[in-house]
């Protein structure tokens with residue numbers, strides 16, 4: 001009966017876990033060994049490395065055991081091993097191991113937890129083919145293929161094993177943590193895992209203690225391992241450089257911004273938050289232009305070169321803003337002669353009333369998948385690039401280059417739906433979320449996909465500030481018909497950061513008119529904002545209620561797996577060898593948003609190139625030391641307690657008190673959650689700092705808030721605010 005226990009368990013896990021988590025952690029595991037004793041079952045599972053073993057144990061151990069127990073109809077004990085270690089030394093007969101509920105591991109200084117307990121030698125980049133498979137995540141519906149892949153190799157059943165007397169769960173989940181106590185950082189990791197183990201075991205206390213089996217001493221596992229997937233080939237980006245899509249020429253930085261000051265004072269005054277369209281290529285160009293300089297520099301110049309690179313990135317962002325402002329003079333696609341004139345196309349162009357776009361010739365199949373994200377653009381395009389046909393849509397920001405994950409799953413699905421049936425459901429589509437989470441990328445992806453579907457579609461992307469500028473200019477020139485003709489005739493309007501309309505009455509009026517005109521003729525509108533419609537301030541309710549009338553979807557900060565996948569994908573496109581543990585290290589320490597992840601990756605790559613050293617944890621730690629030390633300095637549990645107490649208007653003392661009314665207990669749970677998310681403290685350490693609470697209380701709070709965050713928009717918003725406040 002137990003022969004297919006693991007396969008059936010896989011099916012349940014595939015159904016219960018978010019797809020990306022399943023694909024990242026569970027699917028690549030080789031089939032488990034199942035050993036049955038009359039009263040209980042033991043399942044032996046191998047993870048490819050220690051990091052994964054510990055992560056799977058702490059994050060999924062309890063769930064796996066529960067699911068398998070339900071399927072088996074008897075208690076199931078999960079044993080997790082490191083693949084190589086287990087194969088090299090067949091498991092001896094398990095001896096009873098005492099399992100302290102919370103091992104007394106040393107509390108270390110607030111250093112960074114290193115997710116890879118044993119970093120490889122500096123010159124040995126490690127590529128885990130299993131992990132690399134993340135880069136090629138299957139589409140929705142792949143669960144069945146995932147499980148059927150696993151069903152090729154059946155879990156085996158062994159019967160007749162003798163029984164053991166000790167309770168199994170604490171033993172299994174707390175086992176094998178001792179090596180982690182070697183360093184304080186690892187000790188904290190171990191403490192967390194042990195705390196999780198203890199918590200899990202406490203929840204499974206009603207399992208009959210004598211019901212679990214021991215294994216026969218001479219029964220080493222034999223298993224059929226499916227061949228590991230081949231590592232994704234790392235193609236040098238330079239091979240494809242000539243084939244990269246053309247990008248807009250960069251404007252003259254010294255030129256004055258073209259938008260004239262408006263008497264109505266409605267002209268944009270705030271700095272543009274989302275400059276992705278042009279900023280990203282520019283930032284990429286900045287990195288690239290720093291590289292040759294750095295390449296010829298002495299290794300001692302590395303830090304200077306990196307700051308130069310950062311300065312260049314900043315300059316290019318400013319330049320991008322200029323470029324966007326310049327585009328105000330040419331809100332419509334420039335006529336071809338102007339675009340190819342070799343001067344700044346934005347300046348040469350004359351505003352045209354209708355925005356019509358055409359897809360440029362599709363790249364050859366070999367390059368189609370290469371659409372490199374912004375980080376990876378290594379060169380400035382020639383000024384004669386034919387930009388006019390694409391207008392403001394960045395051809396690099398496509399669905400192909402957008403890594404999917406739980407954080408953007410809904411938004412991405414909705415966006416694909418818009419492409420599939422524009423003007424149909426979900427109109428308008430309102431995407432919101434914190435900075436750098438991919439909102440701009442996603443609406444460009446919609447634009448690109450739409451143009452690919454319908455070359456003659458009239459599609460316009462613009463930042464809200466560009467719309468404001470347009471309104472101001474037409475107001476000054478009294479050319480409202482032009483404005484109407486331009487916007488009301490679109491098939492798809494993609495407008496970024498609509499929170500910038502705040503307080504701009506005339507702009508809101510015009511946008512309202514455009515909105516009504518477009519929706520009534522079944523043209524589609526996709527908007528982004530930093531908050532949900534009802535959270536927008538100083539925007540007329542008749543607009544915000546319309547924003548909310550289609551589909552409103554949040555984009556969340558990416559979870560660990562997604563951050564790793566993004567890093568691996570961007571590094572791969574860069575043609576750079578990124579060991580998996582380095583990706584984990586960066587992803588664990590840079591959590592805020594994708595833009596920061598990109599920045600961290602860019603630094604590491606530059607550091608490696610300038611110093612001619614291979615990328616490993618030590619180099620990464622060195623390259624990111626400023627970033628990491630700032631994080632450590634700024635975010636302490638005390639800081640979190642104070643910030644949360646201020647936010648919810650309770651006393652700081654309530655963070656340590658035993659009071660239980662929900663007006664106090666809830667902020668306290670939120671503070672515990674943030675402490676776990678934003679610091680390197682272990683659960684017991686956090687419990688101690690919250691008035692000596694047990695680690696299980698902290699774990700409960702962390703899970704509760706994490707789960708609720710996905711369902712409760714208001715809580716999610718509050719957490720965003722708190723996180724941004726804490727990050728400064």
Ligand SMILES: Nc1ncnc2c1ncn2[C@@H]1O[C@H](COP(=O)(O)OP(=O)(O)OP(=O)(O)O)[C@@H](O)[C@H]1O
Pocket residue numbers: 273274275276280373374375397401402403404408433434435436437438439440441442530566594595598
């Ligand atoms: N899921 C993802 N996969 C790959 N790249 C991503 C993803 N999400 C974001 N990025 C990249 O991160 C960078 C920032 O994304 P983007 O500009 O779209 O963020 P945003 O949400 O619009 O931020 P802001 O609110 O500051 O404008 C871009 O280079 C984008 O390509």
